[in-house]
Amino acid sequence: MKTLFEPFKIKVVEHIRETTEAERTTLLKKAHYNPFMIKAEDVLIDFLTDSGTAAMSDHQWAAIMEGDESYAGSSSFYHFEKVVKEITGFKHVIPTHQGRAAERILFSIIAKTGDIIPNNTHFDTTRANIEFNKAEALDLVIPEGKIPELVHPFKGNIDLEKLSAFVEKNYKHIPLGMITITNNSGGGQPISMSNLRETSYIFKKYKIPFFIDACRFAENAYFIKLREKGYESKSILEISQEMFSYANGCTMSAKKDGLVNTGGFLALNDDALAEKIKNLSILTEGFPTYGGMTGRDLNALAVGLQEVLEENYLRYRLRTAEYMGEKLLAAGVSIIQPTGGHAVYIDAKHFYSHIPLHEFPAQALVCSLYKKGGIRSVEIGSVMFQNPAMELVRLAFPRRTYTQSHFDYAIEVIIECFKERDTACGLKIIWEPPFLRHFSAQFEPVSKVHQSQ
Numbered sequence: 001m002k003t004l005f006e007p008f009k010i011k012v013v014e015h016i017r018e019t020t021e022a023e024r025t026t027l028l029k030k031a032h033y034n035p036f037m038i039k040a041e042d043v044l045i046d047f048l049t050d051s052g053t054a055a056m057s058d059h060q061w062a063a064i065m066e067g068d069e070s071y072a073g074s075s076s077f078y079h080f081e082k083v084v085k086e087i088t089g090f091k092h093v094i095p096t097h098q099g100r101a102a103e104r105i106l107f108s109i110i111a112k113t114g115d116i117i118p119n120n121t122h123f124d125t126t127r128a129n130i131e132f133n134k135a136e137a138l139d140l141v142i143p144e145g146k147i148p149e150l151v152h153p154f155k156g157n158i159d160l161e162k163l164s165a166f167v168e169k170n171y172k173h174i175p176l177g178m179i180t181i182t183n184n185s186g187g188g189q190p191i192s193m194s195n196l197r198e199t200s201y202i203f204k205k206y207k208i209p210f211f212i213d214a215c216r217f218a219e220n221a222y223f224i225k226l227r228e229k230g231y232e233s234k235s236i237l238e239i240s241q242e243m244f245s246y247a248n249g250c251t252m253s254a255k256k257d258g259l260v261n262t263g264g265f266l267a268l269n270d271d272a273l274a275e276k277i278k279n280l281s282i283l284t285e286g287f288p289t290y291g292g293m294t295g296r297d298l299n300a301l302a303v304g305l306q307e308v309l310e311e312n313y314l315r316y317r318l319r320t321a322e323y324m325g326e327k328l329l330a331a332g333v334s335i336i337q338p339t340g341g342h343a344v345y346i347d348a349k350h351f352y353s354h355i356p357l358h359e360f361p362a363q364a365l366v367c368s369l370y371k372k373g374g375i376r377s378v379e380i381g382s383v384m385f386q387n388p389a390m391e392l393v394r395l396a397f398p399r400r401t402y403t404q405s406h407f408d409y410a411i412e413v414i415i416e417c418f419k420e421r422d423t424a425c426g427l428k429i430i431w432e433p434p435f436l437r438h439f440s441a442q443f444e445p446v447s448k449v450h451q452s453q
């Protein structure tokens with residue numbers, strides 16, 4: 001059969017409160033044209049993020065009931081540890097309350113002034129934790145990874161020539177090398193097995209530890225299965241094990257491919273480093289057998305990490321983004337191609353080509369999608385960054401939460417907005433905070449009269 005369906009049945013439902021366009025127009029105005037300020041109950045379809053928004057399975061809920069809340073040595077920890085060890089092969093597994101806690105602990109131990117940490121593209125929290133420790137975060141993704149409409153099977157690959165030359169010159173100042181799978185900041189694009197292998201050889205040559213930012217490791221493994229020769233008949237577990245075999249450790253936000261709503265971990269082989277991590281983790285996360293998580297959450301995560309390896313789940317997962325991408329491209333909407341694992345990114349410079357960059361076309365599109373259809377998305381452009389390379393709107397997909405009709409509805413809303421694009425106007429900032437302004441900045445529409453002047 002050609003029809004692909006969601007590989008799950010629905011046992012519990014969550015009501016969506018319907019709103020009208022008139023109501024949303026008022027809500028948007030009250031939120032100062034910043035959907036971060038809109039209440040979730042006023043959103044019909046929430047594509048703000050795929051982080052911590054997954055629907056858990058009946059097995060995970062059962063694991064919640066069976067969670068062991070013992071302070072030390074809880075059986076839920078050993079369940080979780082066994083699963084992580086099976087997938088990653090790493091010797092030490094240390095839970096944290098989310099991904100950035102793992103990053104904070106790791107970098108406060110290994111990074112110092114003058115150090116440089118290369119990656120394909122550092123995720124914002126990774127970069128921030130490196131910079132907080134006065135080290136430099138260096139992005140070395142292949143040039144193809146920065147061109148939205150360019151189709152390449154592994155746009156998340158690290159540039160091996162650049163990396164090799166850089167490491168040769170600077171190895172004394174590189175305490176750790178990293179790679180982010182999939183490359184979130186570059187559009188959720190995958191990294192090939194051969195790129196991972198070659199990257200590991202470069203670091204190994206200079207005895208530099210190599211860590212994987214593993215948030216979407218299962219999505220990456222499925223891309224390898226689909227696109228890289230020699231992996232067609234391997235299981236996702238086998239591919240994941242091989243990916244991790246090239247690294248000395250990993251950081252993980254379980255809020256992504258852990259299929260849970262909270263959690264993270266560090267896993268690694270080095271005994272001395274693991275000892276330091278555990279000592280520091282006790283200060284802020286907790287005893288090493290719970291690390292800021294409850295026993296029940298660790299237990300549900302152990303189940304989630306096994307469910308995420310199921311191929312029919314990953315097929316449906318990757319196809320979702322691809323399906324939306326195909327429909328948008330057919331309607332003339334420009335997006336990052338090919339679609340990645342967890343999101344679709346619309347090129348707002350193309351969508352609202354009449355709105356100048358200083359009037360924030362991506363933010364204007366985020367507002368239009370909410371007003372037209374109650375869809376919440378996020379601006380990744382000139383509001384979030386100064387002089388960004390691209391002006392994007394990201395629609396990130398919670399795992400196992402929405403059905404195909406929800407996606408069809410969202411596609412219709414986007415295409416309607418595209419048809420009416422000439423009527424859209426830009427925005428101006430009327431208030432902004434000193435840091436991370438995209439979360440709370442306030443906007444006002446730039447009047448049409450002003451635009452036609």
Ligand SMILES: *Cc1c(COP(=O)(O)O)cnc(C)c1O
Nearest residue numbers: 098099100123125184215253255
């Ligand atoms: C989400 C994410 C993180 C940070 O994890 P949190 O759980 O949000 O703290 C780090 N790296 C990547 C690639 C991510 O997507």
